[in-house]
Amino acid sequence: MLSFVVAKAVHLVGARMLQFASIAIILIPLERLIPFHHKQRLFRRLFVLDLFHYFLGGIFIMVFVRLTYYGMPFLSSWAGFRASPFSIRNLPWWGQILTFEAGWTFLGYWLHRYEHINPILWRLHSIHESSEELDWLSAFRLHPLEPALFQVLTVVPLWFFGMDLPVAIGYKIYGYIFAHVQHSNIVFPIGPLKYILPTPEFHRWHHARVLDANGKQIRAFRNFAEYPIWDLLFGTFYLPDERPTAYGNARNVPMDYMAQLAYPFGAHEKVLAWKRSLNARLNLADRLARLRQRITPVHDAFENRLARLCLLRTPEKPLMGMQPVLGKENA
Secondary structure, eight states, rough: OOOHHHHHHHHHHHHHHHHHHHHHHHHHHHHHHHHSSSOOOOOTTHHHHHHIIIIIHHHHHHHHHHHHHHHHHHHHHHHHGSSSSSSSSSSOEEEEHHHHHHHHHHHHHHHHHHHTOOHHHHHHHHHHHHOOOOTTTTGOOTTHHHHHHHHIIIIIHTTTTTHHHHHHHHHHHHHHHHHHHHHSBBOOOOGGGGGTTHHHHHHHHHHOEEOTTTTEHHHESOOSSHHHHHHHHHHOOOSSSOOOOBBOOSSSSSHHHHHHHHHHGHHHHHHHHHHHHHHHHTTHHHHHHHHHHHHHHHHHHHHHHHHTTTTOOOOSSSSGGGGOSSSSSOO
């Protein structure tokens, strides 16, 4: 039994690393060649935090999604829905995907919109909304319970219409790639098609920081859907010619992985206090400061070389202390 669990764990970690590498090798060069914000760097602030979310939270999500994908065919067959007149199983694979896509994005729109007005769900969702620099990796700054909630309330109900398992798995791969692209620091010059197809430009306005007349930060209430059509239909579409310059609509979210896991339950202060106590006993702050001092020159040299290779200007400030780019930029 132990060997089986270890083998499965190794397989999951390997699969996650393969996913990471396959996406990174494509999107990192594109973010350098056609960047939405020219001055945003690869190793931005909180890059390591998002790595924790991607690998630790991501493995939990992979397990949860697989359990639902392999369990729902048995449940739907037991419930008799696959033999119902509403089953889509007899449609060709592309018909199943289009039907599933329409249903999933419709349900996802309303669940995402409700997350912004329900206080409990907002505490869960605000972790994702806390990103002040968006790129391909920030897509997975998520509390692991949030994608689990989306899986239960959007994907699972659609299973009762009898979608074939291979089609569902293929669609999940598409959804995984789409999430990375949607948050990437890439501009797609597709002209009027940006009002039809999902682009990072469209989704960035959802993450854009919003201030009221008194300069107080408020939640964004626009561009909730994966595709612009749902926002156009329900009055939340926003896509002006200018670009957003500041991101992050969530206030008071701790920038610590364990504290973010505890944040929706109001236990983050206890987690932070425990970590401060541990750091004091082990003198971790000084050790991390010395390590940071050693790697900063190497890190800066790597980023500067990457900038020159990609025809970007070398930054004037040290990169390890770089702040988010919030000023106006050329298209």
